[in-house]
Amino acid sequence: MFKWFGMVNFTPYTRVAEFAAHLKDGRIMASRCSACGARSFPPRADCAACMAREFEWMEISGRGTLHTFTTIAAAPTGFERYAPYTVGVVDLEEGGRALAWLGGTIPSGEIAIGMTLQLVPRIEEDVEEIRVFYSLERPGTTWSKAGAATVGERQAPPAAAGARRREQV
Amino acid sequence: MSRVGIVGIGHTAFGRRSDATVQELAFDAFAEALHDAGLERDAVDASVIAAVPEYHKQRSLAGVVQEYLGLCPKPTWLVEVACASGSAAIRTAWLAIRAGVHDVVAVIGCQKMTELETAEVLALMGRVGEVQWESCFGTTFPAYYAMFARRHMHEFGTRPEHLNGVAVKNHHYGALNPLAMFRKEITAEKAAASDPVASPFHVYDCCANADGAACVILASESRAREMSTRPVWLAGMGCGSDSMSVLRRPHLTGLPSAERAAAEAYAMAGVGPRDIKVADVHDCFTIAEIMAYEDLGFCAKGEGGRFIAERESYIGGRLPVNVDGGLKAKGHPIGATGVSMTYEIAKQLRGDAGERQVPGADVGLTHNVGGIGQYCFVQVLARD
Ligand SMILES: [Zn+2]
Numbered sequence: 001m002f003k004w005f006g007m008v009n010f011t012p013y014t015r016v017a018e019f020a021a022h023l024k025d026g027r028i029m030a031s032r033c034s035a036c037g038a039r040s041f042p043p044r045a046d047c048a049a050c051m052a053r054e055f056e057w058m059e060i061s062g063r064g065t066l067h068t069f070t071t072i073a074a075a076p077t078g079f080e081r082y083a084p085y086t087v088g089v090v091d092l093e094e095g096g097r098a099l100a101w102l103g104g105t106i107p108s109g110e111i112a113i114g115m116t117l118q119l120v121p122r123i124e125e126d127v128e129e130i131r132v133f134y135s136l137e138r139p140g141t142t143w144s145k146a147g148a149a150t151v152g153e154r155q156a157p158p159a160a161a162g163a164r165r166r167e168q169v
Numbered sequence: 170m171s172r173v174g175i176v177g178i179g180h181t182a183f184g185r186r187s188d189a190t191v192q193e194l195a196f197d198a199f200a201e202a203l204h205d206a207g208l209e210r211d212a213v214d215a216s217v218i219a220a221v222p223e224y225h226k227q228r229s230l231a232g233v234v235q236e237y238l239g240l241c242p243k244p245t246w247l248v249e250v251a252c253a254s255g256s257a258a259i260r261t262a263w264l265a266i267r268a269g270v271h272d273v274v275a276v277i278g279c280q281k282m283t284e285l286e287t288a289e290v291l292a293l294m295g296r297v298g299e300v301q302w303e304s305c306f307g308t309t310f311p312a313y314y315a316m317f318a319r320r321h322m323h324e325f326g327t328r329p330e331h332l333n334g335v336a337v338k339n340h341h342y343g344a345l346n347p348l349a350m351f352r353k354e355i356t357a358e359k360a361a362a363s364d365p366v367a368s369p370f371h372v373y374d375c376c377a378n379a380d381g382a383a384c385v386i387l388a389s390e391s392r393a394r395e396m397s398t399r400p401v402w403l404a405g406m407g408c409g410s411d412s413m414s415v416l417r418r419p420h421l422t423g424l425p426s427a428e429r430a431a432a433e434a435y436a437m438a439g440v441g442p443r444d445i446k447v448a449d450v451h452d453c454f455t456i457a458e459i460m461a462y463e464d465l466g467f468c469a470k471g472e473g474g475r476f477i478a479e480r481e482s483y484i485g486g487r488l489p490v491n492v493d494g495g496l497k498a499k500g501h502p503i504g505a506t507g508v509s510m511t512y513e514i515a516k517q518l519r520g521d522a523g524e525r526q527v528p529g530a531d532v533g534l535t536h537n538v539g540g541i542g543q544y545c546f547v548q549v550l551a552r553d
Contacts, residue, residue, distance in 0.1 A: 006305025014301065042302040042416060068323070068421055070315035071368040072307060076295025077288065079307030084365075087306050089316060089415060097416040099303050113323045133305070 004130045008078035015045030018057065023121045023132045026143070028062040030096060031055045041096030062098075062119030063139060064090035069102065069111060088136050090117055103135035173266045174393030174400030175550070176273075177206025177386035178512045183500035184350040185283050186380035191225060192237035195279040198384035198505075199238050202275065206386050206396060213386070214271040215244040219258035219278040220504035221251060223293060224285060234277060244271075252453060253539030254278065255383070255507020256546030262387050263403055272389045278508030279382035290378070297540065299414040311375050311454060313415060313541040315367040318456035320421045322369070324471065329369055331474035332455040333357040336373045338483060339452060339491050343498025345524045350379050350500030374455040379500030383508035385515065401515040404532075405438030405549030407431055411542050422471075424542035427464035431536070431547045435466075438549035440532055442466035445488060445549070447517045447527040449510035451538035452495040458482075461536050462490070465547070484527055492517075492525045507537035511548060518552045 003012035004020040022029045031043035035052035041060065046053055069088035072079075079085070086102040088111075098119050102111060117136040120143060124131035179201030181194050189197075195218075203210060216238070218231040227233050231247040248258040255278035262274040285293075297310040321327045337357050343349040360373035393400040409429030412418055419425060435441055442465060450465070452458035459473035467488050468476045476482060482490035493499055493513040496506060514533035516522050535548045 008295070008307070009305055010296065010300035042414075068316040068320040070312045070319060070370075071365075072309060072312050073365040073367065074309065074311070075291075075307055076309055077292040078295065082307065085307060087308060087312060087316075089421070099306055099308065099416060101306055113320065 004132045006133055007082075007124065007131060016043045019043055020132055022057065023134065024123065024130065026121045027059050028119055028121060028134060029057045030060045030094065032058045039095045041092055041094070041098060060092065060094040062092070062134070064092040064098070064117060064119065066111070066113055066115045066117055066136070067091050067097065068113060071108075086111065088117070090119065090136060092119070098134070100133070101135045103137045103141075105138040105141050106136065171267075171390040173263045173387050173403045174390060174397065175385050175403065175511065175515045176388045176393050176397040176400055177202040177204075177208060177384075178515050179203075179205060179384040180348055180509060180512045181382045182348045183379045183381035183502055183505070183509070186281065187283070191220070191227065191230065191279050191281045191382070192234050194281070194380065194382040195234045195277050195384075196237055198279070198382040199275060199277055202384040202386050208273070208386065208396065210239060212273055213240065213243065213275045214273050215265065216240050216275045216277060217258040217262045218245060218247045219249070219254040219276065219508060220247065220280050221249055221254055222247075224280060224282045224503070226284065230279075234279065238277075240275075250544040251539035252451070252501070252503045253507055253537045253544045253546050254504045255509065256511070256535065256537035256548065257507070257539075257544070259385065259387070259403070259507065259511055259548070260406060260408060260546060263406055266387060266389050272392050273386065275384060275386050276508055277382060277384045278505035280502035280504035281380040282378035282502060283380050302416065303414060309367060310541070311370050312367040314454035314456055315370045316415065317421050317460065318369055318454070321456060321460065324422055325474065327459060327474035329361065330357065331459060331477055332369065332374055333360040334477040335452060335455040335458045336360045336497055338477065339458075339495040339497035342492045342525055343494025346494045346499060349494040349498050350377060351494070351498045370454065376453050376496035376501040379502045381500060381502040381505050381509070383505045383512045385508055385511050399519055399552065401518045402551050403548060404551040405434035405436070405440070405547075407433030407435075407437070407547040409433070409545050413540075413543055415541065423460045423464045424538060424545060426542050426545035427461065427536060427538065427547065430545040431465045434534070434547040434549045438532075438551065440549060444532050445534045446530040446532055447492065447514060448488060448490050448534040448536065449493065449495070449513050450490055450536040451506075452491055452497050453501060453538070455497070457538065458490065458495065465534065465536060484525070489527045492522070492527060507535070507546065510535035510537055511550070514550050518550055
């Protein structure tokens with residue numbers, strides 16, 4: 001089921017494939033090592049700290065602060081129709097980092113390092129196959145499974161539309 | 170432990186080389202290095218080829234290069250760690266010589282990047298980062314360094330003018346280098362006005378894909394002294410690695426792999442940053458050169474922007490950097506780049522760099538980064 005994750009997916013098989021099923025149901029999950037308790041986001045099955053093979057899923061809030069970001073004008077294969085789009089890296093409150101698109105709830109003029117954001121589960125509804133991802137949104141933003149797309153953003157993920165207003169350097 | 174010396178160097182012109190195959194380019198660099206060393210081909214015990222395979226139609230490149238150079242049946246192998254392949258190849262040759270297995274080893278970095286279709290280039294560009302959690306958001310090579318730049322600007326007040334300053338300097342020296350891809354000066358205004366790639370980067374913040382080859386011939390200390398009156402020594406060899414994912418890095422304002430590689434190279438050579446008279450660093454993007462100043466100890470952390478603004482990395486400044494044009498203006502045929510750096514610094518230490526010669530250059534440094542700092546190799550080179 002990890003093939004669901006991302007608009008373009010390069011890794012359909014992984015020991016943490018359940019992540020995508022949780023995401024489809026609206027949950028952002030980190031991993032926690034059953035032996036030493038080390039947490040990881042992105043999740044990993046095999047502990048980097050103690051090399052134990054057992055882990056548990058742990059739901060996280062997804063809240064974090066923006067560490068850095070860029071608006072990509074020159075897009076690679078599969079992402080041309082979204083360009084320009086903004087990707088950001090957030091330091092998550094519950095540990096770890098995530099890289100994701102900045103979504104439609106964040107006006108491009110307001111993007112600033114240090115701002116509080118929330119990683120929000122998303123479903124791309126405009127394609128037949130299941131495609132899940134997460135985007136960085138204003139804290140408190142939620143999407144139900146059915147209402148994944150924001151108002152007026154049916155053509156592309158909100159990230160793309162949000163980034164279309166070219167950011168000032 | 171005995172040293173390893175550079176006894177011969179060769180280098181093709183970098184750029185769009187639709188006139189030659191990759192093995193033909195390798196031939197040019199190797200023949201020049203043999204001639205430079207005054208060696209017969211038979212004196213070469215083994216070859217190490219540096220190239221990144223996915224850019225070539227020809228698979229398993231070491232075989233075709235070895236055949237075309239007429240080196241069969243001597244040992245050969247391919248080394249690949251993305252953009253740092255060249256320095257990694259030099260490291261394996263150095264290891265083989267230090268181990269006493271081989272006495273004379275040719276290291277050939279060669280790459281043709283312009284034979285790919287645009288669509289293939291764009292597909293490759295989308296798999297530069299960690300593919301499970303990052304590439305699925307459409308990240309690109311410039312985008313990662315752009316995120317480093319944005320964070321560096323945030324923490325240290327580095328400005329777009331500093332980024333442009335690196336491009337202006339490297340084009341200035343590229344104009345003086347007959348082997349460089351771009352031999353034209355540019356202005357900061359032109360750099361700032363070029364098309365956006367990934368903010369804050371514009372086209373002139375990014376190096377260009379190129380074709381080309383470079384070769385260095387290494388020999389054990391005793392052989393190097395026999396065959397050369399002016400060997401350049403691999404005095405310090407450092408190497409480090411870091412996570413594929415930017416999500417697992419301690420910070421995004423520099424490359425910890427470079428700091429580690431530099432510390433190791435300085436310690437082995439018994440020198441410090443203040444002893445370095447000339448350096449070639451991995452300026453795949455303008456911010457990369459600014460971070461390199463800091464990671465290598467040429468200036469304090471956060472002072473990299475000021476270092477270029479005050480022209481400290483020009484000839485006549487505190488430590489001239491990339492006076493061959495760097496990746497930015499010389500071009501970046503990724504497998505050849507690390508070997509090209511060693512070529513340039515050896516040339517500087519011999520006093521053969523002509524218009525670009527750094528006066529009194531007796532100790533130099535190369536800094537070759539793979540990917541976005543997953544790999545870094547630092548060499549300290551010295552002459553007697
Ligand atoms: Zn553990």
